[in-house]
Amino acid sequence: MLKNSVDSSLVKIGRIHHAHKKYNIFTSTRPINKLKQQILSLNKDESKLLSGSLCSIKDNIATKQEYTTCSSSSLRDYKSPFSATVVDLLEKHGSIVIGKTNLDEFGMGANNSYSHIGQTLNPMYDDNKDSETFLDADKYVPGGSSGGSAAAVSAGVCDFALGTDTGGSVRLPAAYCGVHGFKPSYGRISRWGVVAYAQSLDTVGILGSNLEIIKSVYNVLNQYDTKDPTCIDNQVRSRITALTEKLTSIDDAKKINIGISTDYLAKGVTPDTLATIELLASKLFGSGYNIVPVKLPSLSNAVPAYFTIAYSEATSNLSRYDGVRYGYSTIEAGKETTEDYKSFISKTRSEGFGAEVQKRILIGNYNLSSEKFQNNYLKAGAVRKKLTAEFNSIFKLPNALYTLDVQGSDVHSPTKVDFIIAPISASRAPKLSDLVEKEKSDPISTYVNDAFVIPSSLAGLPSISLPWYSNSEKYPVGIQLIGQYGDDQRVLEFAKRVEELNSF
């Protein structure tokens, strides 16, 4: 049970309007008066796991009370007749939803720039949080696509927020905004009611100001849901438990092996980030952990494979937004009526989707076209399998989704590891002004960070982004801890040990 005092909760919701005005965090917020009433009417003796905690929900997760827009013009007035399993679970365990957060349209983006309600800004670098003024020099991007969720936690208006992580969309904004962001193993948390971007990768993630709250929320959401065909069933869950029980306790540092792969560190990492990883490694080594170099040769192909898979699935998933049954349609908008369904649908979609979404749909269609499909989509799937096999070969814990004979060979790591440490991003959050410049001069640059976060998405691995503080810098940078598939609990425990080392 969370020990949130009524007073601190009231302070938090008191900040909502100011924070939203400054950082453009929410697509909608619940009425402050009603939230106040909810907080004041809390039963103090209630012992639900998340009693009285305040949370924000990324606006690609369905709720019944307000619109679920995915920050897209195409769904700007779409109200879901049902709510996501994750939202039901949070409310059942006593959490109070304060609002829905901004994102890159349908989750497609890494800076929270592609939203029909505009850019969300990063509260962490704002040195005058309480003031109305916001200097351009203090305006940083929050990362994306769960930028609104990271900003809500960072601005201190809620205890935690739900995001979705398809290729780093929880971990990157958490790192940029100085909060904790956990992407559990794929299939641990139900996706029923989570609007699909690329559902072989989509994972509900948790952003919070500390590890305790993340653990509590994870424990509530870590449930089998019969409504989601990709949610792992209880049989697999027990298999994972049985496998992890065989591993040595996390407390015995000497028996814990930490992997570092130069394949992660190869591209565009700033000295700043590199130094952080080195420091982390030396601290772990100093505490008795074994540091083991590991090889993941397929990492070099991970980014193109990811974009091929994600864009293809996105193209397919977004086909339903045709304006016929719900959402934006060109007729309803009072424009000219169109003669046939084809022009109606294409007009609706051209007007309803933003530029980035349209770009990704086009690329996805190209990859799915009958000439390219065999070459691209299936090849990407093969890379994904190979990468997963490489991960399986370096972790001590067998992958519960695979039978033992396809766990992969031992060539990549003679010593098997418990966890891998890696950066989250090449550098800190960019300034808003730099981002605009950079996108113009070097559009590929926004993909640099993807190399660090995408591998865990492709292999479905539990990964957490932790803020790492140092003597020299005012603001933390993100570091990433990765575990074998299903090893979520131990990743969270290990994260706690790592945080304990981050004192100076």
Add this chain to the structure above:
Amino acid sequence: MQTMFARSKMWQSRTLVRSISTSRILLKAKSDNSVLLPQYKFKCGLEIHCQLKTDKKLFSNSGHTFNELPNSRVSFFDAGLPGTQPLVNPEAVLLALVAGVSLNSKINLQSTFDRKHYFYGDQPLGYQITQHYNPIGKGGSLKLLKKFDEIDEQEKTITLDQIQIEQDTGKCIHVEAGVSTNEYLNGILYSKIDLNRANTPLIEVVTNPDFDDLKQVKAFIKKFQSLVKFLNISTGELETGAMRIDVNISINGGNRVEIKNLSSSTAIIEALKYEYKRQIKEVESGNHISQETRGWNGSKTVTLRKKESKVDYRYMPDPELSSISLDKTIVEDIRTNFVSTLPDDMIEMLTSKPYGLRIKDAKLLINNTYDGLLDYYMDAFSKTVGMNDKVPSKIPGNFILHELIGQLGKFNLKFSPQILPVSKLSELINVIYIDGKLTNSSGKLLLKYIVENHDDTAVQSMTIDDLIAEFELEVPEQNDADLNLELGELCDEILSNHAEIVENLKNGKKLGSLQYLVGQGMRATQGKIQAKVFEEHFKKSLGLK
């Protein structure tokens, strides 16, 4: 001379009549195939979509019933709402497996689902979930037999390419609005969309182009329908759209033309005939047959889509539906539990001893045209012939297929065992043939009476004995002296009234006219006396054997 002339004319006209009727028969027998010319080889294949008889839809929990209020059977998933996910209905997989096993298809133990993308108003997801890369069944066949299926060859095997499970779409109804108060609808063309059918489970069965003539096509469709009906896979109805068939046709190995919008087997045959002739005409005028999709408008085929404008469906494995993983023993399990008897086996059985039905009657029983009729027949057979061999084996068939079905037709009723419960029908038959208490003709009258008054509870509650008593239909005891006397008088009267017949019979001529005299007796006694009693009396009186 005149008589001769008249006679020869009569003879002529008779031959004329005969030749007309013969040619009609011949025409009917070969009409479908008569359009085929030996120099233009006909080649055809079918693509059959068949709705599965499941309670729930393919990937959601909504029920799918026919003729419901539009959009009243639509789940969140069926409507393609954001955040919804598919869950495979195992019942649909089972029925697809029954179809696959009964059609000798090679069952795939790891079949998968794919998405086929195209935009249309009745396609809520923007794609159809189907099985493109790894369908549930590969190959397969259905054998047509001359003796059962009316084809020219002794037998003909039609091979299948594959069987796949897929979703049905919704329905679009295009309307032209008149003057409307709704400003958007005023005078424009618009579409009404009904999603009740969306996500209904289908199997798609694709045959190879094995058909050499139209009789085979017709026979295959009939046989396929009766197979899916018999195994309870589908209602197999073309009229309701539960089954839809597209055909492809080519001549002399040329380009294939696909024909859609065929709503009945007549439409299929007519469209094939038309298209065959059209292709010949094209070839003969030196034109090239282009590969295209055509539609049937009732009188001709018209171009719907040229090959160049073919849609790229951008097939993609569904990223969230896992494969259908089947146990190695599945084929045997399905065969034992669901496909132990096939329609042909059943026809074979019903046309052999002890049933001895005609092929036509046996087919009527298994076709499920009358739902539950086969069980009804089998039950009645065992409760009559099966109880006592005094009942001739053809009697239950006669009563059910001719009398009962005939009367139902007369009163425009659907077959239901409730109208005449098997127990009552069996009682009726047994009373006639075992007890001899009722004549066959009185029995038929009673059956008619029961059908006619099927919703009269008073009549329904009466037993056969009650009814016999009510209408005084009981055959009088034969050893009754008075009755015998009376019968003797009646027979004498009949004989004296038909002196010419009597004369002939005595001379051994026109022996069949004895039945006429029997008929007179029956009429006089209102059918209460069995025919054989009269027959015996007359034979005795006339000294016939």
